[in-house]
Amino acid sequence: MDFTPHTADDVARMLNHLGLSEPDDLFSHLPDAVRPKTSFDLPEPLSELEVMSHIDGLGRLNRSDLICFAGGGIYDHHLPPVVRSLTMRPEFVTSYTPYQSEVSQGVLQMLFEYQSMVATLTGLPVANASLYDGPSSGLEAVNLAVAEKGRPVVWISRGVHPHTRQIIVTFAHARGIDVVEHPLVEGRTTWSVEGAPEPAALIIAQPNYLGVIEDYGAVRALADSHDALAIAEIDPMLLGVLRSPGNAGFDVAFAEGQPYGNPMSFGGPVLGVFAVAGDLLRKLPGRLVGETLDTEARTAYTLTLRAREQDIRREKASSNICTNQSLNAVAAAVHLAWLGPQGLAEVGHQSVQKAHYLADELRRLPEVELAADAAFAREFALRTPADPEVVVTKMAERGYLAGIPISGDYPEYRGGLLVAVTEKRTRAELDGYSAAMQEVLADA
Amino acid sequence: MDFTPHTADDVARMLNHLGLSEPDDLFSHLPDAVRPKTSFDLPEPLSELEVMSHIDGLGRLNRSDLICFAGGGIYDHHLPPVVRSLTMRPEFVTSYTPYQSEVSQGVLQMLFEYQSMVATLTGLPVANASLYDGPSSGLEAVNLAVAEKGRPVVWISRGVHPHTRQIIVTFAHARGIDVVEHPLVEGRTTWSVEGAPEPAALIIAQPNYLGVIEDYGAVRALADSHDALAIAEIDPMLLGVLRSPGNAGFDVAFAEGQPYGNPMSFGGPVLGVFAVAGDLLRKLPGRLVGETLDTEARTAYTLTLRAREQDIRREKASSNICTNQSLNAVAAAVHLAWLGPQGLAEVGHQSVQKAHYLADELRRLPEVELAADAAFAREFALRTPADPEVVVTKMAERGYLAGIPISGDYPEYRGGLLVAVTEKRTRAELDGYSAAMQEVLADA
């Protein structure tokens, strides 16, 4: 295929106008040293038909048809068609960062409405226009806390998503930030304060990675006693059934925003949801849209508080983020508006109820138990006598994506399989899952 | 689901404003006699999730995955994604007939461009903005001819699509129009003129239903000798390789327009392509868009020559069509523009070449021959020793939709299977088809 409009005549005419005779003359000022002597080893062009059958072929190597019980931040919730049809409008898809607000009111207002909804849901006054994903938002939260408190130390619960912790460690090392991890006992974070350096922030996940619900108040109190920020990584789809981090007095909330309007997408593009308390506004990473008036006093929206950003502040910027996940935020806004308060509450309620139904059914199986016997929401860690990797393989043969084996990230929970449930799972699917699990464990 | 925005309070407030107390009061003026005593036996409402799984379930009962060798007007050509993404824009999808041209320039101009392209391709000066489908366009052609010539007789070739002939007969009976059918000999139309009443028109298909190419000149000459219109039902995807009906001096051309931009859709919605010679303009059925200027001399488009239409002319209208197939015509325009002259020629050329390759391969099989041994384009009638219905069933087990059994419509071609080929079929698929056919015939 060829997406350049130029005909051979066009090219000749333009080259001629420039006093050149062939395309390669456009590069004649490049030093010979950088011009490769051998030709590039690249595939032949394909027609549209061929490209499509190639992609179809690769797609057939995936098992996206499995009934999904995997979670860990990415969930198989019902995604209403209206979300895709509105979000995929070319005016949103093929525009870029709304630098020219006069012709970007569409994206700007959608992002403004997204920010407003996130602020309300998290109970925190300011939300940005999206970050890359949940885990990298954790890193931005750490940077914000360290900058705010001027202490290069954070305390982090092992209940925080393993990938979030890994990313923080990856980058913290470079910036000389000390990341002190605190263990899970009985599935809940216990803070081993002794001898730990003074933290700029305490970070938990609510619910934590094992699905267990943490104690907001205890964390807030401990953070206060250390003059540290309280930061929570939350499950955004549970904000209709669990109280908001803002309500719990937390300073920063971040989340993997995929469940808001985005398909699972093999993990990307998704979005990082990020909201902070008012006094942290000027340390907020990422884009922010504000409401204002134009020269004729018409309501208008525009990017604001740009002074925090890399293109203005350069080496002193609060973050280096430029291209973000705006389109995913637009999807989130549409989905949240479609859900409405009752819808969001219902999704949370049904996910939790069905998770407990499934957990009870599975517990009945011989030698099957919950890895952590504590109050959970819509996800739980199962412990079975079989190797979870094997379980996943055998369950796939029966049509189920059984969950996520956690032994790698949590050796202390050897044999653990993290099982997630959404409102989308029918009782038939839940019962089918239990039955299949029984078979699998029987011949394991 | 509920798509009405009204809350219970809204309804109460509005009823109250009208001095009514409950919704049923809105119908209190209806006579008791018409109010059913028993409640309606209708299904329960479903949530979006439930509706979608219901439709998914029905879809699983279809075999749309078969490699398609069926044609007969509906063909499996490559449909570029750009056609769907542009055609399915809500501005086109959720608007209606452009009565208010000021806010309908989008649809109007797209239809104008569709008309222009069809006119050029058919070699006829005027094309309308679409009719329902190919076969019903044949009926409109008959009505036009009878009105023009004032003779209630048409001569029609048995090579015209059986469904087109059936529809014409269905309606001709009501209008007292005499439809004289002329047989195919050696796959081509032979006109048995003797004793046949004087026709208002001669109607052929080019190529005819068996895929055979008819003699335009002979038909035109015969039509002239009877002062009749020459009308052709054409394969629109072959206009890059066969000469146009206008070029052959025909007065009216119509076609099943599905291959222009529309998926097979189980046969609908598709569109009827319809073009006529200039002197027939005022008898043209259907909508017509014209170019004009507005009050400020800006180029604008609007529905024109409305005096032919039912809403103005009522019982004297040239046709009763109101809602037509505009969106399908928009798709056709986008697809034709995407194809361009080279593309349309290439689709025709490859379809014809691949059809001949396949025919040659199949002819090699024992006792397999072409039902009509005459020059064909991209479709041909195969005759095998086996019952074509059985062949289709057994070929489906091997992943192919083998074609259309024609014995029902053409007893004279008993055992015939109509096989269509498009540019989309790869050599591997063609060879696979031959191999599968060999197996099927072997154990038949």
Added chain:
Amino acid sequence: MPDGAGRAASSPLVGGIPEPTLDAFSVAGRRASSFPPLDVPEQRLDLPESTTQSPGLPEVAERDLVAHVTRLAHRNFAVDLGAYPLGSCTMKYNPKVCDWAAEHPAFRDLHPAAPAALTEGALEVISEIEGILCELTGMARATFQPPAGAAGEMTGLLIMRAYHESKSRHPGVVIIPDSAHGTNPASVTLGGYRALQIPSNKRGMVDIDALRAAVDENVAGLMLTNPNTLGLFETDIVEIAKVIHDVDGLVYYDGANLNAILGVTRPGDMGFDIVHSNLHKTFATPHGGGGPGAGPVAVVEHLAEFLPGPIPVRIDGRLRWEQPKRSIGRVHGHHGNFLVVLRALTYMRALGGEGLRRVAERSVLNARYLESLLSEDFEIPYPDPCMHEFVASAAALKRATGVRAMDVAKALLDHGFHAPTMYFPLVVEEALMVEPTETESPETVEALAQALNEIAAAAHDDPQYVQSSPHRTPVSRPDDVLAARHP
């Protein structure tokens, strides 16, 4: 500035000047399409009637094509942009879940000639919706071949003829009221009958005495819309049907206004024998800038044998195609506008019985509420309460200010609403036919009333302004006469 330049100046967002046609973007040798090289040995075929002449089509790059069409889309109003109270057309919201269904590959990529055994899902769709439609209309069987309402009318008239012929009768007249939609008389003529038009009475309904006077053995039947095109329910309907049945005529129900009575009453309960429904109105399938629609025809038991065929019949559990015993024959090339039918089924199942009844209640509620909010500049010529739509007359306004119904309609565009239907039905002078539909909120209905009232007020203050509207749209009042010269 070169005409074919890829600037967005035709998008109202940045100017709204006219968009050139594709030819302006066409340059010899440009193309968007690409195909794999021919992978079979090429043969020299010398086909008869072949041509080497390149078909005359624009030669454009995909990028320019996309921008051209996208800009044109921005020059078009649609339900998805705002309220579209176009009377008689039921421009309700078209649910996106129905779009999803229509794009489902299992149906979208299905060939119509594949045998029933390979397309059972599609047959189930038709049979399921047939059951629901028959229950809603009080009929026994239905055909989904007719691709639109007008095609349904033709089908119904052929069934009427077949019925009479089965009794070896050949009546020549079909009666329609003077308020009937244009497709009715047109269909009657094309159906081989003479249309006998009878006047409406002062209540805007069929004049039962005029009807009695008109009816004789030569009457094949009557075509009626109920609620009629004035948005009024024909309260004498049972009597009307009886008058026709007394001469063994058939009563045809034009279902364009079925929306008003879903789950409330049925054509069957009123005495109708043949019913068409416009799925693109009542059942929320999108209108596509003029189509496609779907106009299935349902009939009472004793007419089922005349239905077009084939229709799905269940034979030990599985659906197969069958031709009704005395079928009038085929009226569509395949199975009608199937994907439209699939959309409608999706809609019906989503709403269910309650939801469908709610549609009737709220479409009538919105119309009646709107009517109640209009100023006296808009006369309501008939006393009866309206159903899902009403017809107002701008005749008095015209006499007082010179502002016509058409001017009011154009001015409404400047207020962000699509215009109502104008000058139909013909029985009302300066008619404005307004149908808000049930999917508009009370706030929207109030805003629409306010806009109409403001326009009427403006007509008194500054008639020229209203007469020269619209002022905010990219073009204004295209010249129809000139258009007729370049079709």
Added chain:
Amino acid sequence: MPDGAGRAASSPLVGGIPEPTLDAFSVAGRRASSFPPLDVPEQRLDLPESTTQSPGLPEVAERDLVAHVTRLAHRNFAVDLGAYPLGSCTMKYNPKVCDWAAEHPAFRDLHPAAPAALTEGALEVISEIEGILCELTGMARATFQPPAGAAGEMTGLLIMRAYHESKSRHPGVVIIPDSAHGTNPASVTLGGYRALQIPSNKRGMVDIDALRAAVDENVAGLMLTNPNTLGLFETDIVEIAKVIHDVDGLVYYDGANLNAILGVTRPGDMGFDIVHSNLHKTFATPHGGGGPGAGPVAVVEHLAEFLPGPIPVRIDGRLRWEQPKRSIGRVHGHHGNFLVVLRALTYMRALGGEGLRRVAERSVLNARYLESLLSEDFEIPYPDPCMHEFVASAAALKRATGVRAMDVAKALLDHGFHAPTMYFPLVVEEALMVEPTETESPETVEALAQALNEIAAAAHDDPQYVQSSPHRTPVSRPDDVLAARHP
């Protein structure tokens, strides 16, 4: 008129007045969503931290939501509407076939934690594009985790650090030219380094002597864009790389401008060690109103062991995830912006080697052609021929007329074009950075030149008019100061 009324008045088609926020359409009890009834026995759970308080979200009907968002879409410019010459962002046409790929259920509905054996197609996608990207950049291995260019920069800097630490060195400085994009210095700081900025020479390129003077053992490396942000090819690049390599520093390639050299030359040929590419620029993935993008990082062989993990590795024919030996660790929650990567692969395979080379040729041809058509009001501050984009200065125009680069940009909106990038790079006064991209036709390039020249001419005739533009857009020059008060 009630704020939340469903009229289209905010659509520029019929007025373009402001669109209210969703709250205006919110009424207690309204909702779009529906769910099946709970089909498992309900339990009383009394979860800790649970709430019964309803989350504060707008309550809107689906119909109003759809109209609201559709109207907003009409208030937004996009590549699909017209040319978007936003310098440094490569706003080329985004092929629809790539949208098709990204919507493919086999990829769209895939969970990232499913084991490799169940997601082999996805791993094949990553491994196939890795091969192509490495060939185009002259690198050995790549990671597709970085979701954007800036994230790629961070990743590159961590690899730089890991490299030095592997040799137990701890240099503290990374050098960047003063023309560098803002993300470069920001990334350097966040990467734990000090950014040392060196001035450009009078040719707008790295001043090699200044560079030599700046380089010492404390230098970890250099970040460079080539062509640089002035659209000029750094002709001394080989020497520059050598200076850095001489202190065993690493040279990082900011791939934002890779479009200009596809198939012509490679960062690897120039001496770069680490390369990020912006798939949303060079490889045509749409920008989504600000994102998502993708910023894969490719490295030379000896740095591959430091790449983030996991990466796909082929083990007897089948791809499996593996952690590089001395991996810096994870930089994305999962596998990066996978569907964006899939779009890019689709694009690369469609174009193939020839097509990709054509991209470079025609993007440079368009830019150079455009530059040649501009009037002298737009000064080109540097003598070298431009590559895929160029930076013009409106400084002289400003001195002569008071019309600034920003005014020119705003006026261009009235001509139907998106504005160029303004005031970047900082080294050029009143900078206008123009990148036509290869997907615009010569006619479009000519129209853009004509529009810019007309604006310059207008600046001389009527500066106020230009300074108060845009005049045709729904809003004009929103107040930034006021905005900062309501974030």
